[in-house]
Amino acid sequence: MSMSNITSNAPVVIIGAGIAGLTAAYCLKQKGISAIIIEAADRVGGRMTSDTIGGHVVDRGAQFLSTEYRIIIDMLRDLGLSQQLCETSQCSAIVRVGQPRRLRASRPLDALNLFGFYPMLKLAWNTLLLSRKQKDLSLSDYSQWMEFDTESTSTWSNREIDPPITEYLFEPMLQGFYFQTPEETSKAMAVALSAFGIRRAKTLSLRYGLGNLPETLAQGMNLKLDTPVHAIECLDGKVLVHTASETLTAHHVIVAVPAPVAKNLIVQRLEKRMDEEMQALLATPYSASINIACVTDKDFALPSNLKNIYGLLIPRKDRTAVSAVGIENNKNRGDDAAGHLFNIMLSHRAALEQMQAADNAIVAFAAQSVSDYFPTLPTRIKQSRVYRWPAAEPLSPVGRAATLRSYRQRSTQQVPSVLLAGDYMSMPFTEGAAESGYWAASLVAKTTNQRLQGMPASGHP
Ligand SMILES: Cc1cc2nc3c(=O)[nH]c(=O)nc-3n(C[C@H](O)[C@H](O)[C@H](O)COP(=O)(O)OP(=O)(O)OC[C@H]3O[C@@H](n4cnc5c(N)ncnc54)[C@H](O)[C@@H]3O)c2cc1C
Incomplete structure (x- = not known):
């Protein structure tokens, strides 16, 4: 040059x-x-961009913020955007043996239904041990979590906590949020994710999109x-x-x-x-994912066991292709456009398999993959958009x-x-x-x- x-x-x-x-x-x-x-x-x-479909705001990549996001929350305040922040519904669900188990942020005992008594007891004990060690570490800066960066999440969780906790807590969170496995992810990430819970962080969205x-x-x-x-x-x-x-x-x-x-x-x-x-x-x-945004007709109703939940995580023991479903009307509760908006996220493996497929084939595949939980969805989609992320999130x-x-x-x-x-x-x-x-x-x-x-x-x- x-x-x-x-x-x-x-x-x-x-x-x-x-x-x-x-x-x-x-x-x-x-x-x-x-x-x-x-x-x-x-x-x-x-990867932090939003579109509008059928009057609904769709987050193309990043979906949620947290009350623990200090730098972003400060910038939103400085830019006069704080009033756009909204808390999502406090209810989410994780599937076990084909059944979504509802979890309310304010009721930790809901998790008994998902993990069982003894794994829950071990989780509570480990949470207590961790709560002192993590309290001064920043959830913005990964380099501060070095002391936990010693082994994989699965090795640590299977040994120190219990295999059901690996399979029904860390695995669905890591694949649902990051499209990654507990085997390839450091314990440092699992401990940092637990810290959001320990600090009682609330999940947030932005009214007009992230x-x-x-x-x-x-x-x-x-x-x-x-x-x-x-x-x-x-x-x-x-x-x-x-x-x-x-x-x-x-x-x-x-x-x-x-x-x-x-x-x-x-x-x-x-x-x-x-x-x-x-x-x-x-x-x-990096992991890959595909985010499929689907708007239903105006008469579509959520199944009664999933009313009020903003997100559903599907663990690998139950997963075919989808790792997470965002139910946007419960995420962005200011959304009053007609119909429901779903954000369906493919797992890393399914995303790689579907990356070259046509959009309409991906929409049909995704809707069919979640039809055990939303039986009428495949026939009720009016508009859709497919966002391919070959490099979705770093491992x-x-x-x-x-x-x-x-x-x-x-x-x-x-x-x-x-x-x-x-x-x-x-x-x-x-x-x-x-x-x-x-x-x-x-x-x-x-x-x-x-x-x-x-x-x-x-x-x-
Ligand atoms: C499906 C999905 C869901 C997610 N969910 C969440 C969530 O709920 N919460 C959360 O906090 N995070 C989430 N994330 C992660 C989050 O989106 C990313 O961590 C974050 O947006 C990354 O920001 P960045 O600036 O590092 O990279 P990017 O957003 O990738 O920005 C890099 C920029 O560089 C540009 N660029 C690339 N090559 C060149 C070049 N050669 N010359 C000039 N410019 C170039 C790109 O066009 C892009 O604009 C999610 C991500 C995905 C994909």
Whole structure:
């Protein structure tokens, strides 16, 4: 790439306008540092985007927020969006032997019906043991959970708690929320998920869709849409960001795209200078899913045993293809459009099998797969939309928290000119993505201020 192609200069370039990249830009803006955001798609938000179908708001990827999401809740408040936050219904259900078992957040004893007495007793004892250990750890920052990052969820839960707890609590939660198995997921994630329960977190949605947050964040920012970045390289202490039409130079680049994309952008030109942690993090694998949004006719009624529930999880012992069903009228309780809206999520394996199928075939397959619980659904769908996510969520294999911790320590000692952000760089959900953007922006702000004050600034790639 010749220098004559260079057309723009910016102190900071952010690649990717998902919640990670936009949080980074927001944080820099608050510190008076300007950044250019380069986004491949024609809209912002990435996996945190919403559409409207038949008058219903549909969350295409991310579905829920939590009262424990500190960074996101603060940004919603600062942006004047707090009034859009709504608590979902307090009822959910997990299937066991073909029957959905209702769980009310305020009644922990409901779980007796799902787990049985002795597993429940062991769960209660372990929860008590964990409640002290987890209380000072942040549910935004995955690197803080390193002490639990020692073995897989299944190994720990089968040994220390009870196999029914693995099968009817951790497995459906990990596959239903993250499309992952307890065998491939670190105990650190299971303990962090338990901490949401221990802290009595409430599940939240946004009245006009979760996509409203990235859209509002992006307003007034220096943003280029429809501009995929092809490569990044370091030259003479600056970073070059190559797109099809131009090359931008920056002191710092925050790469806020999923790991496989980041790896492709960086590897060709920076590989020799990458440390071990960076290489390991860029190799983070992702699960896949397909989210099928279905709007029913106006007369459709929920079966009486599923009235009021906002979500149904189907464990692998009962699962054919679907791991979770969101019932949007009970999730977003301001939704008064005609008919019911379902968000049906395929498991990782089913998603890989269906990824190339036609939309109408996927809708029919998904509706049929949940017909044991919603018998009339296959014939009552009026409108539908299919969202394919080949890289839905990063896995948390044993070691990711520890690797992340050393990457952060090393980057804090000497701030690199290329910083990684995104959900694989923290908790594997929207709040973690936001936290990773905030973390990267804080380091960039620190060195930028040092440079402006004439102090020597670091800048290794
Ligand atoms: C089906 C599903 C359900 C989920 N449910 C929840 C949930 O209930 N709660 C929750 O908190 N989280 C949930 N998540 C996870 C959450 O959506 C993600 O963790 C989060 O949105 C990731 O944000 P990000 O900014 O790291 O990445 P992304 O949102 O993927 O953003 C990356 C951006 O980079 C852009 N990009 C890619 N390549 C390039 C390139 N070469 N050049 C420029 N730009 C590029 C992309 O277009 C995208 O806009 C869910 C995810 C899925 C898929």
